[in-house]
Amino acid sequence: MDQPELRALEHRCIQEEAPECTAACPIHVDGRAFVGHVARGEWPEAWKVLRKTMPFPGILGRICDAPCRQHCKRREAGDPIQIGDLERACVATPPPAARIQPLPRKGKTIAVIGSGLSGLTVAWDLARKGYSIRIFEPGSKLGGLLRRIPGRRLPEAALGEELERLTALDVAVHLNVDVEPPQFLEQCISENDAVFLGLETPLGRNWNISRDDAGWIIVDPMLQATRRTGVYAGGRPSMVGLSPVWQAAEGRWAATSIDRFLQKVSLTAGREKDGPYKTRLYTSLEGVDSLPGVAAADPESGYSLDEAIAEARRCLQCECLECVKVCAYLERFGAYPRKYAREIYNNESIVMGVHQANQLINSCSLCGLCERVCPEDFAVQDLCLQARRRMVRRGKMPPSAHEFALQDMRFSLSERFRLARHAPGRTDSARVFFPGCQLCASAPGQVRRVYAHLMESLSGGVGLMLGCCGAPAFWAGREDEFRQVGEGLLKEWRVLGQPELILACSTCLRMFSEHLPQVPTVSLWEALDATNLPPAAAAGTVLAIHDPCTTRPIPAVQEAARRIVKRLGVSAQELILSRDKTECCGFGGLMQNANPDLSREVAARRAGISPLDYLTYCAMCRDRLAAVGKRALHLLELAFPDAADPDPAARKGPGWSERQENRARLRASLAEEFWGERAGAMQEEYERIRLIIAPEVAELLEKRRILVQDVQRVIHAAEKSGSVVIHPQTGRLKASHRPYRASIWVEYSPSPEGYVIHTAYSHRIEVLGGPRA
Amino acid sequence: MKAENVRPEDLEWVCRKCSRPLEVGPVVIEYMGSQFTTELPTCPGCGFVLISEALALGKMAEVEQILEDK
Numbered sequence: 001m002d003q004p005e006l007r008a009l010e011h012r013c014i015q016e017e018a019p020e021c022t023a024a025c026p027i028h029v030d031g032r033a034f035v036g037h038v039a040r041g042e043w044p045e046a047w048k049v050l051r052k053t054m055p056f057p058g059i060l061g062r063i064c065d066a067p068c069r070q071h072c073k074r075r076e077a078g079d080p081i082q083i084g085d086l087e088r089a090c091v092a093t094p095p096p097a098a099r100i101q102p103l104p105r106k107g108k109t110i111a112v113i114g115s116g117l118s119g120l121t122v123a124w125d126l127a128r129k130g131y132s133i134r135i136f137e138p139g140s141k142l143g144g145l146l147r148r149i150p151g152r153r154l155p156e157a158a159l160g161e162e163l164e165r166l167t168a169l170d171v172a173v174h175l176n177v178d179v180e181p182p183q184f185l186e187q188c189i190s191e192n193d194a195v196f197l198g199l200e201t202p203l204g205r206n207w208n209i210s211r212d213d214a215g216w217i218i219v220d221p222m223l224q225a226t227r228r229t230g231v232y233a234g235g236r237p238s239m240v241g242l243s244p245v246w247q248a249a250e251g252r253w254a255a256t257s258i259d260r261f262l263q264k265v266s267l268t269a270g271r272e273k274d275g276p277y278k279t280r281l282y283t284s285l286e287g288v289d290s291l292p293g294v295a296a297a298d299p300e301s302g303y304s305l306d307e308a309i310a311e312a313r314r315c316l317q318c319e320c321l322e323c324v325k326v327c328a329y330l331e332r333f334g335a336y337p338r339k340y341a342r343e344i345y346n347n348e349s350i351v352m353g354v355h356q357a358n359q360l361i362n363s364c365s366l367c368g369l370c371e372r373v374c375p376e377d378f379a380v381q382d383l384c385l386q387a388r389r390r391m392v393r394r395g396k397m398p399p400s401a402h403e404f405a406l407q408d409m410r411f412s413l414s415e416r417f418r419l420a421r422h423a424p425g426r427t428d429s430a431r432v433f434f435p436g437c438q439l440c441a442s443a444p445g446q447v448r449r450v451y452a453h454l455m456e457s458l459s460g461g462v463g464l465m466l467g468c469c470g471a472p473a474f475w476a477g478r479e480d481e482f483r484q485v486g487e488g489l490l491k492e493w494r495v496l497g498q499p500e501l502i503l504a505c506s507t508c509l510r511m512f513s514e515h516l517p518q519v520p521t522v523s524l525w526e527a528l529d530a531t532n533l534p535p536a537a538a539a540g541t542v543l544a545i546h547d548p549c550t551t552r553p554i555p556a557v558q559e560a561a562r563r564i565v566k567r568l569g570v571s572a573q574e575l576i577l578s579r580d581k582t583e584c585c586g587f588g589g590l591m592q593n594a595n596p597d598l599s600r601e602v603a604a605r606r607a608g609i610s611p612l613d614y615l616t617y618c619a620m621c622r623d624r625l626a627a628v629g630k631r632a633l634h635l636l637e638l639a640f641p642d643a644a645d646p647d648p649a650a651r652k653g654p655g656w657s658e659r660q661e662n663r664a665r666l667r668a669s670l671a672e673e674f675w676g677e678r679a680g681a682m683q684e685e686y687e688r689i690r691l692i693i694a695p696e697v698a699e700l701l702e703k704r705r706i707l708v709q710d711v712q713r714v715i716h717a718a719e720k721s722g723s724v725v726i727h728p729q730t731g732r733l734k735a736s737h738r739p740y741r742a743s744i745w746v747e748y749s750p751s752p753e754g755y756v757i758h759t760a761y762s763h764r765i766e767v768l769g770g771p772r773a
Numbered sequence: 774m775k776a777e778n779v780r781p782e783d784l785e786w787v788c789r790k791c792s793r794p795l796e797v798g799p800v801v802i803e804y805m806g807s808q809f810t811t812e813l814p815t816c817p818g819c820g821f822v823l824i825s826e827a828l829a830l831g832k833m834a835e836v837e838q839i840l841e842d843k
Contacts, residue, residue, distance in 0.1 A: 355842045395806075398841030723821055725786035725795065734786060734823065745824060763829040764837050767822045768801040771810055 001386075006345045012378045013338035014280045019318040021083060023279035024071035026249030029053045031068055031083050032317055038086050039312035041305070044096035050087065051098060055121040055248055056162040059146065061091035062154050063244045067276070073283050073318050079293030081315050082303075089308035091158070102169055103130035108262055111136060111188040113179055114198025116144035117244055118235025120166065121251025122196045122258070127169035129259060134192065136177040142167075145200045152300070182206045189230060194258045197226070197233035200247065222274055223267055224254035232257055249275065282375040283318040323370035323378065326577060328602045329591065330370065330380065333360050337370065337378045344387050355396070361387045362401040363598055366475055366589030367549035372581055381589070388477025399741050399764055402476035404705045405593040407740055408660065412437040412468035413485060417663040419466040420492040423455055424674045429499040430460025431527075436505035437468040439619040439636075441659035444666035446636035447504075450524070451670070453640065454502065457531035463496050464674075465489075466667055469508040474515075475590045486516055493519055502527045504636075506550040506557060506618060507588075525560035525617060528639070529567075538638050539569030544610040546575060546625070546632075547582035548618035555579065561617045561635060568638055575609050585616075585624040592624070604628045613649045623653025657701070657708035686716035690754030697757050706744055706760045713739050714746040715755055732758060743767070778832050783814045783825050791818030805840040 021031030037046035050057035066084030210227035234250030347357035470485030586602035607630035671677035718735030
């Protein structure tokens, strides 16, 4: 990822875009932060928010016409927040102490003619930047038109306090000045570095300055430049009526222009958001109840503090977070995609130091729900997958993240499980059933039954392919390994005469259709829907249907599954977040491998949506939900029930060891039943080692992801080599073996019935032995 | 990882091949391209190195994590 890519990604996430009130405000007061403080009764903090952007909150806070109201999101669910009234309530509280620290003097002077709100704002902004200000006011008091505002609205003391803050800076005030003669303007121009004309009241009829047909001085909107170099103007009431905040804004824009003019930099660059603009922030109103505005008991004096707090509490505190709301993973890391993109970029940029985003990158389920709900289609899954690929390429992928799942995949690709055959007795196949690795691991009995059903129901021959689609390698970012898996599958498919593949797993379906598009595919559910189904054993039950996340973009599969459910006489209830918004079970993207805790949380969250038993059509979804205690059924358990299991929804999924055993056993039994091959021919020598494993030890092995087969390998190797230590008191033995990039240790005792396993553990660090000379 | 990672009970194990009790000795370990020398229970005869459960699940896992994130 390079800088421009990062910036494009950051731009796509709108969480940090301004809320409507801020965007609509001509001077962009942070209305959301301000109202938030008011809601908590934090008056000094609320004051500070106003001061940050507002010139003279003591003045403007009392008279602001609050154009933000018309844009406030709250108006779509009740009345808009009365921000103007909240400002009045806030500035009536004692102002917190504030020190003004102007920049060092620049040695440049600015003449400000007129001291209405626009002129005062120019003076305030530029004086703090280190310019020397000279105010020329025709009247007898500073403030111009502000003096005409009734005292109950703008008390003289409040006005005085703010003006004192201004005149404490490098600001010279000249009152009762006759500004009308043409030479006054000429003198101002020649004696100062720039001039501002406050247009609140008509000025200088005889000045040498371009005017329009109606006699108004011509001013470029937003830049506030007149036709004379170095002369800026603003505050004209007739432009938008009498809008105090707009007058202040024109003063602010003029001050920006004057500063840029004097610094000899671009007057226009980067000022697109100077005035009101349309924000890209999206705020959902889902679940927001309509609330009317709070009315002041005494409209004349405005809100009391309590009334202001009540009104402020209606504020929605606009933000997007659409993706974070539906994703436990995005929530877990405490931020949102814009920040995550930066963290991932930084993770790749560091040469020395800690790669803090590894866990962030590897925990995503790659399900893509974020993109589906994002108003701007931000795809966190693409960001994470690409980051994983780059980590793999640079040799920076932590082995702990995916190794175990990859080993499991390699097992499924080995001769122990792999098989590709035409239907028994045939030499061609119109179709081939590809049940996938996890269904065979979880429900081998159903695989056998559905294969027999397909052979019986479909014409043209239905062959069988056992193996793995390579999804774990794809998810792990291992592009080369994934490609090799694909090539192997293509080879088998060609040998079988390029048949259509019937896929039971929607992940397989996606992998084939997206990466091996030359292979014609159909989901098992669409294929089954075209056959006569066995009579329904569970007719009349009500189940909640959970769509696997990989079916999200393939509604045809979701519809076919529902049709089958209906034909089986079962009534399926929809979960919130189903179909094109369905959630991952916590297995996808190898989240389960890289972040087991989070994976459990994701599964538990999904399981908690409905008290009904869940029905799904992905073996992994079924087992992940079952692992968190949810009663869950696979659609095949419903369609092809096992007579020996009266309550399949209560079945826990098999452990990691058993999953591999189930696959190997299924392969062997199908090979024997359908093709007459002798079973057990492929058993490895170590698998004959008999183990005695107490339930609590089995649980420990499962948690530590140590396979029974690995324990057998350790003992086999130890007994063969004699490399083993013995504990003289207990007689226990201890040995290790490194079958892949992990060393596995087993503590055991031989007994006549087999080896009793006491414990097993593993580490990835490799022990090389004594130091080399 | 230093000798403090070796606990007294780790040295109660005896190498079955050499019939010699384990002793603390220098051992080279490697992960993610980094090599270290540390002190671990070792058979003075055949060089068998014992990694205890506490070490594997404790300090060693920590070091693995650090090296993976380096």
